[in-house]
Amino acid sequence: MPTLSLMPPEFSVARDDNKCIKCLACVRQCGFDAQKYDAEDDRLYTIDANCVNCQRCVSICPAGALTIYKNPPPMRPNAHWTEGHLRNIVKQAETGGVLLTGMGNDQPFPTYFDRLLLNASQVTNPSIDPLREPMELRTYLGSRTEPVSREERKDKTKTPLVPIETPIMFSAMSYGSISHEAFESLARAAKAFGTLFNTGEGGLPADLYQYADHAVVQVASGRFGVHAGYLNAGRVIEIKIGQGAKPGIGGHLPGEKITAPVAATRMIPEGTDALSSAPHHDIYSIEDLKQLIFTLKEATRYQKPVSVKISAVHNVAAIASGIARAGADIIAIDGFRGGTGAAPTMIRDHVGIPIELAIAAVDQRLREEGIRNQVSLVAAGGFRSSADVVKAIALGADAVYIATAALIALGCHLCQKCYTGKCSWGIATQDPYRSRRLNPEIGAERLYNLLRGWSHEIKEMLGGMGINSIESLRGNRLHLQGVGLNEVELKLLGVKHAGEAM
């Protein structure tokens, strides 16, 4: 194992000694040991190689003495051999391992949300002012029975629908991959706003069962933390087949993160690696999936809708159709911008398809088959703003999942080092010294504010379109037009080009 790295540090930390008051906050706060204090010389210095540019020290420095710079590429710039490729090759030459990364795909693929524009009313149809008129964002998730009559429903195997007060939910992030404080923040905010959070594949900590009515409880291949009480406590059960950041890849939470409380929640020994394989070992076909769906429904007396989460892959429309016919009430589709705590870099950056195309294809396919009403569609994977949410719903989603945006609201600076467990912001770590930096009460408030802000913006955009209820936006692609998209893309998205007559 070579000790000398051929790769210069990616970042440099500059300290302005005129401003620095030597309070040592940066030393205490840096989760990656980049900031050092030499007591003998009373000198502060940095180990640039350790810096991940998480900005914790910069944010916390009371004197504003710190700045982090991106170092120039280690070799002469080359459009083909980019800095990323060079660093990866060197890293692998030094370690021989699979390249790991955290958070979502950061490659410059087209983001279709940015090539879609929204409509607004003018004189033939008035826009509606959300400050004066009711504007409804309530969305029901689940399978819809029809036709409706005054008689009571007789079919007792129909699971109830679940209302959410805004079409935005917190996506799956497991306890273990994120701290208890981050997890609790999500749970509290979901409850306060009347929406749902998702436990991810790590179970639900005992002290958070008070929020279970706002939880989507996930059942992944590892079955971590899955027991009858857990299933019955949640509002929705989600079978996780795939996730956008690593389609076809299982999960791996390293033993260092399996602290005693995580181990207790996951029902595994402390300090062991938590491995969830890519396939569920009882699901090797769509019929097997159907059996698991109905096993879970039986176990919960048909009181919990079952969601199936898949990543957006090439044949996603046909797969979704199969899932709908297998009895799922909700299908969650995670696009290739979806984040994660840890993924092989090559998988994250090169497998899957954009959520915009996936949701358009799935919605269209389900409608062609006349079964769109049998399932709700939840879109996930890289939602950055309320405009992205509105566009996804117009393309056909009932609601969306957000995770990266939620973590950013909690303080995440996208340093992409979640897999190290050293998160300086107290989010992706189990180290109590770091995790207590995140106060769940304040975290919940920040998340609540994010939902509130986005919901207000969605209402404004709806009103501008002359719509006062979110269901009139669902699948309403007439309110979208493409800019700079080719014919195939327009056809797949089911939208016309900007300027074309409606």
Added chain:
Amino acid sequence: MLREGEYRIPSGCAISGFINKDGRRVNGSAIIQSIALMQERSNGLGGGFAAYGIYPEYQDYYALHLLFEDKLSRNQVEELIKDNFYIEAEDRIPTRHVRSIGKAPLLWRYFVTPRLSKIEESQETEADFMTRLVMRINDSVNGAYVVSSGKNMGAFKGVGYPEDIGEFFRLDEYQAYSWIAHGRFPTNTPGWWGGAHPFTLLDWSVVHNGEISSYGANRRFLEMYGYKMTLQTDTEVVAYAIDLLVRRHNLPLELAARVLAAPFWQEIDRLPAAERDLYTRLRVVYGSLLMNGPFSIIVGFSGGIMALNDRIKLRPLVAGSHAATLYVASEEAAIREICPDVERVWYPQGGEPVIGRLEEEAQCRLSA
């Protein structure tokens, strides 16, 4: 110029209608007078009427009103009709020359009954069979369009101010117990006769003032049930939505109105448990049929009419009554114009349907 069906045309409009609940049939003069009063709300690019009870001698036959742009399309459609129906009678729809009306298409009507063998072959109900045939003509025969297809009713429409269209179709010579009318203000028009209101399917006819901003959602939902929106017009989706809800899914008209103009969640939340459950299910299941944006509509059907406003009342709608007659219109003046001594006038709330039906005795008498 592109015609409707190739792109969408938003429009403003005037609507008026009335029903004599005692079954008394009157000629079309009054409805023409009523809609003519609101000329300001039209722009001469569309007018139309639907009348119920006009063909008592053929009341058991579907009255197909058709427009053809040329002989070729007529031949194609007639072949289809002969294949699928017994034709009891057919003739050119009587018209008179009106100077302000431009060149009219060929206007024909056929009184038909479907061939039983064809219905059996298609494994559908008679109504579904009819529906599919209407859609097929509209969708696949270039230059042909089914104006109406119900029993003992008919729609008459074209490009022009409604009073001229009424004159053109000699509506003063028809007797109906219920009339609805429309003056159109398209903001861009191909000047095509098929694009005027009312829009019909079987016995349903709809006239509409407004622009439905949920059109894309409504349309894609209806397409799942085999409806083909050939004209890309908001009114078309209203007609098909009502057909789906009332005829195919057996919802009472009152509840169907609650789908199109659904109560707000905050109202639903305040209802007693049983009602709350019903209205929640209605919204959840048929949320995609909620008509958003401004509208006031009048729906004509055998034995009645319904008027309905969007739920925040973005378009005008007035109702009035006098003895056994129920009037609905965009403006009170349009009612007073033909019924100066109207007994009661009211402004229905957004989403509150006004429904008038033939009295039982009249219903029996008319169908005897």
